[in-house]
Structures are given as structure tokens and as C-alpha cells.
Amino acid sequence: MAHNMENYEETVKNFKIDVPVYYNFGFDVIDKWAEDRSKLALIWVDTDGDTHHKYTFYDLMKMSNKFANVLRAKGFKKGDKLYVMVPRIPDWYSVMLGCFKMGVIPMPAPKILQPKDIKYRIDAAEAKGAVVHIDGIEKFEGLELPSLQQKIVVGGKYEDWEDFDGLMSKASDKLSREEVEPTKSTDPLIIYFTSGTTKFPKMVMHEHSYALAHLITAKFWQDLTPKDLHWTLSDTGWGKAVWGKMFGQWIIGTTVLMHNAADKFDPEKHLYIMEKYGVTTFCAPPTAYRMLILQDLKKYDFSQLRHSISAGEPLNPDVIRIWREYTGTTIYDGYGQTETVNTIANFPCLRIKPGSMGKPTPGFHVDVVDDDGNPVPVGEVGHIAIKVKPEHPIGVFKGYYKNEEATKEAFRGDWYFTGDKAYKDEDGYFWFVGRADDVIKASGYRIGPFEVESALQSHPAVAESAVVGSPDKIRGTIVKAFIVLKPGFEPSDELVKDIQEHVKRETAPYKYPREVEFVKELPKTVSGKIRRVELRKMEEERKLKNNK
Structure with a gap:
């Protein structure tokens, strides 16, 4: 038409x-x-x-x-x-x-x-x-x-x-x-x-x-x-x-x-x-x-x-x-x-x-x-x-x-x-990286959460995901993924490894999530957008508490 x-x-x-x-x-x-x-x-x-x-x-x-x-x-x-x-x-x-x-x-x-x-x-x-x-x-x-x-x-x-x-x-x-x-x-x-x-x-x-x-x-x-x-x-x-x-x-x-x-x-x-x-x-x-x-x-x-x-x-x-x-x-x-x-x-x-x-x-x-x-x-x-x-x-x-x-x-x-x-890109297409405050700076790299989430999304077990920077003693910040699993999948160490390897294959290896946490749901705004800011804050508070 x-x-x-x-x-x-x-x-x-x-x-x-x-x-x-x-x-x-x-x-x-x-x-x-x-x-x-x-x-x-x-x-x-x-x-x-x-x-x-x-x-x-x-x-x-x-x-x-x-x-x-x-x-x-x-x-x-x-x-x-x-x-x-x-x-x-x-x-x-x-x-x-x-x-x-x-x-x-x-x-x-x-x-x-x-x-x-x-x-x-x-x-x-x-x-x-x-x-x-x-x-x-x-x-x-x-x-x-x-x-x-x-x-x-x-x-x-x-x-x-x-x-x-x-x-x-x-x-x-x-x-x-x-x-x-x-x-x-x-x-x-x-x-x-x-x-x-x-x-x-x-x-x-x-x-x-x-x-x-x-x-x-x-x-x-x-x-x-x-x-x-x-x-x-x-x-x-x-x-x-x-x-x-x-x-x-x-x-x-x-x-x-x-x-x-x-x-x-x-x-x-x-x-x-x-x-x-x-x-x-x-x-x-x-x-x-x-x-x-x-x-x-x-x-x-x-x-x-x-x-x-x-x-x-x-x-x-x-x-x-x-x-x-x-x-x-x-x-x-x-x-x-x-x-x-x-x-x-x-x-x-x-x-x-x-x-x-x-x-x-x-x-x-x-x-x-x-x-x-x-x-x-x-x-x-x-x-x-x-x-x-x-x-x-x-x-x-x-x-x-x-x-x-x-x-x-x-x-x-x-x-x-x-x-x-x-x-x-060279053809004038725009590629989303994230909210200005969502971009992760890890080991000298700038990583957009969306590209990691896209790689996660193509894994058969992942229903939804959110990626944030999490404080780390050695690297300063690491990539952490919060994942909601599809029905029929259960959290396990094997699944974490499988998901990490999958991301390494799908995108640049340095972008893979070094930490993975399985959750029932992700925090969202009233309009349905993922509140990464909430996850970041939670991570910062958690790491601070653990380091005391």
C-alpha cells in the first residue's frame, strides 16, 4: 500500500x-x-x-x-x-x-x-x-x-x-x-x-x-x-x-x-x-x-x-x-x-x-x-x-x-x-545509549545500558532486564544486570554463567554483566519506563553497607 x-x-x-x-x-x-x-x-x-x-x-x-x-x-x-x-x-x-x-x-x-x-x-x-x-x-x-x-x-x-x-x-x-x-x-x-x-x-x-x-x-x-x-x-x-x-x-x-x-x-x-x-x-x-x-x-x-x-x-x-x-x-x-x-x-x-x-x-x-x-x-x-x-x-x-x-x-x-x-552512524541513523545519568563508566569504558539489555533480551530465559553501574572496590564500577526470568526458568549459578557468556558473544566482551541478580519485577515509573536510578541507589547503599 x-x-x-x-x-x-x-x-x-x-x-x-x-x-x-x-x-x-x-x-x-x-x-x-x-x-x-x-x-x-x-x-x-x-x-x-x-x-x-x-x-x-x-x-x-x-x-x-x-x-x-x-x-x-x-x-x-x-x-x-x-x-x-x-x-x-x-x-x-x-x-x-x-x-x-x-x-x-x-x-x-x-x-x-x-x-x-x-x-x-x-x-x-x-x-x-x-x-x-x-x-x-x-x-x-x-x-x-x-x-x-x-x-x-x-x-x-x-x-x-x-x-x-x-x-x-x-x-x-x-x-x-x-x-x-x-x-x-x-x-x-x-x-x-x-x-x-x-x-x-x-x-x-x-x-x-x-x-x-x-x-x-x-x-x-x-x-x-x-x-x-x-x-x-x-x-x-x-x-x-x-x-x-x-x-x-x-x-x-x-x-x-x-x-x-x-x-x-x-x-x-x-x-x-x-x-x-x-x-x-x-x-x-x-x-x-x-x-x-x-x-x-x-x-x-x-x-x-x-x-x-x-x-x-x-x-x-x-x-x-x-x-x-x-x-x-x-x-x-x-x-x-x-x-x-x-x-x-x-x-x-x-x-x-x-x-x-x-x-x-x-x-x-x-x-x-x-x-x-x-x-x-x-x-x-x-x-x-x-x-x-x-x-x-x-x-x-x-x-x-x-x-x-x-x-x-x-x-x-x-x-x-x-x-x-x-x-x-554514517547513514544518519540515531542509536540510543541511555538517559544521560544512566550511562555506565566501567574500567575506562562508557557503556550504554540499552546495548547490554538488548544482548540479554535475546537470551531464551530473559523476559525483562535492567542494567546499571554497581560500585566495585577494584574496578570502580562494574556492569550489573537485574533480570526477570520467563516462565519455566529458575535462577541458578549455571544460568548466570550461561547468560554472561551469551552477552559476551552478542556484544563486546567488556560489556558483559559481572553481576547478575534475578528479581520478580523491575521498578518502573508511572509511564512504564524502568527506574534504573532506583536500582543504582539500591546498589550503592548495599555496597556501602557491606564495606563497613
Whole structure:
């Protein structure tokens, strides 16, 4: 089939998005598609995988108008902030789209946050209101939240919280653009909190043009058309939700699938849903793919599936090989952050180099630079950086909200420093090395955890792994691997030796893990990224204690 990008160089040279002075995703996209009352926007699938409801853009227009009118009645104005902790149910769309239309700034949050996390977020942003699902409401008990004036509960009734369904049933589903304060493309749209792998999460504030910039994500990397049914696995509290369940997809007119997944990932249920509803394009984090390939894939019909993608952390080549063998689709790895849209990716028109991040996305000048912002030679490790001067590209945030120090650290000279490290090969492909603070310096070598994890991943016993530097009396630092085993394998000294030998064969011998520890699970951020910082800290404390 024809793809949205047939010639990479040509597209990069000519691509540009014209950003209007005034832009509002709710009015300009949802309401525009709603003119065709039959156009399908969303297939919502409940936890069981069978119960489902379909929503047209016309339905979404009415739902979002109702919530915008609820906000108006409650005295919300453009620029006010609303904490949103609603799971994968259609009410989330009512809330988010209603906020956009009003110019109210939603702060999506996952339900796994603890009370201290919730308080930190609401206080830091000075949120005026909160919309919270009944399942997470008890976490608010006893919290002092001085900025909070309005509290709305979704999915039930609770003490002094107002009932979402009751408010929505009384609200009008009519709303014209003239009734609300207009939003400029440079006005604040949304606040996300970064994963916080090292410190307190920072507030990433995006402008209304950010929604428009996700056209880049959906068109090139996700390769979407209006005929597709796209499914991105993501909690509604993560930035990935708007990457894959809303902005770019609906600008293009693609139908989105949302699954109200249970708390524990069920790989068989996900494969069943893909087959039952005929998903054509699929995006999942590496953790999910690693679990999916452990299932009996030959039981499922993947004939509808035409395009698979992954993001979050780089994918190991072995996972890509197995997925392609059974589904017929190559997994196209992509890179971006809470702070950006998709900025580096593998595209259908380019040759895949297994394990590579791919090349910069049209619309962005991305390079590997040294500490001073000078591009480094081919093969040399440096910072992944995005050029933001003389012209700031659409889709890259302008700075951390209320945090000048972090903003200065990230924006240096002409560049936005992502905090990730990589190198480029002679063909211009990027190769991920790790978070800047994850790189291991051992025996004079600089070792990226990802290359060791890739080698580990190709061992038949390894389900998941994380590699960190561990303090060592003789060498200063050694490579240590934390490994989750696949079902049917038991920890043993023989297995440790076998895994170590395997890594020596798969990559440079000096990179092999001198220590291996088998664990039941790995610590992860709320968005599913491995918290190597936690493992490093644990190792440092353990070694310190042993040396006393």
C-alpha cells in the first residue's frame, strides 16, 4: 500500500505546518468532523473485551459541549487549571475536550499516584478544581489542598464531591465558539508532569499548537489514514494518551480504540481485542511487546494489522523479529518525550536497522551534540538535542512551568537538550545509549545500558532486564544486570554463567554483566519506563553497607 511518506529526504525538505493565530482542537477538529454526523471517532471496549460502545465525532461534540458548560457554570475561566484523574472511559474525553474548548488547562494524572503525589501536583500548579474517578477518591481524604475550589467525582457519589453524571445531565449540549474566550495557538493547553526518574516531577506546559503538531506523530510514524482503526496502549494519565488516542489521530480522521484495561496487563486479552475489532495500526511500549511475544501468537488472526509501532524505551531486535514472524508487521520504533511530539522514528519508507531509533521526523532538526551544543563526529556518543533557534519548532515545549532552573538546564544556546544520549552512524541513523545519568563508566569504558539489555533480551530465559553501574572496590564500577526470568526458568549459578557468556558473544566482551541478580519485577515509573536510578541507589547503599 502507499504510505504517507514515500521519500524521506523530499518530505523533510518540503514539510511545514502553518500555525494559525487562533487554534482550538475542540472546535477546529472535533466540531469540524461532527458536521458529518455518522463519522466514527471512537470504539470504547470495556474490561471484559466484549462490551463496547461506538462514538461519532458528533457524540464527542455534544459530550464536550456539556462539560464545557459545566465548567462555565462553576466559574472556570480560560487559564484555570483542572486536575484530571479519570481512567480509560469515555468520560475522560468529555472532560479533556470540554477543557480545551474553554481554554481551561487539564492536568491528566494516572490513578496509581499516591496521596503525596496528588498533593504535590495540585499545589504546584495551583489547580482550581479536580475531576476524579470514584476508584481513586479515597486518596484525597485528609489532604489539605488550599487552591481547590471545585471537586467533581466520576462513576459514583461521594461525600462533599459533586456528581459528574448529575452535572452533565443538566448541562446543555450546545456551545458556540463565540460564547467562550478564544484560544490563541500560543495559549497554554495542557500540563503534564514528567516521569520524575530522578527528582520531583517537573511541569511540562504545552500550547494549543501542540495538538496540531501531533499531526507529525500520526501522519509519518503512525502512518495513519481516515480508514484506520488505531490502538495505542496507554493510561489516560500519561502523555502517550494524547499522542495515540486523540490529537493526531482525530486531525487525520482516524478511528481510535480505547480499552478500559484492568490494572494488571493481560496479554491474551489484548491480542483477542486486536483480532475481534480489526485493529489496523497498533502502538505499545516495549514492556507490552515483550509480554505479547511470550503468548501463542499463531492462535490469532492478524490479517487486519498493517502497521506496528513502539515508544517509551528502545526495542530489542529479538522482540522485533518474533513479532514480525507472527504478525507480518515490523515494529517501527519512535522517540519523543513528554516535552515534545514524535521527533525521531523509523518510517516505512526507510530501511530498518534493528535496534536503531531511526532518523529525525520531518519538521525537526535533531542532532547529537557535546555539552556546548557542537555536533559530535559520527559514532561518538553525545546529547540528543533539538534545534530551537532561530525558529522554535511546533510541538516542542517552551520551558518547565514555574521552574526557571530546569528550563535553563534544558535550553542551552540554539538547542533543547533532551537529557538522553545517543550516537549517529554514517547513514544518519540515531542509536540510543541511555538517559544521560544512566550511562555506565566501567574500567575506562562508557557503556550504554540499552546495548547490554538488548544482548540479554535475546537470551531464551530473559523476559525483562535492567542494567546499571554497581560500585566495585577494584574496578570502580562494574556492569550489573537485574533480570526477570520467563516462565519455566529458575535462577541458578549455571544460568548466570550461561547468560554472561551469551552477552559476551552478542556484544563486546567488556560489556558483559559481572553481576547478575534475578528479581520478580523491575521498578518502573508511572509511564512504564524502568527506574534504573532506583536500582543504582539500591546498589550503592548495599555496597556501602557491606564495606563497613
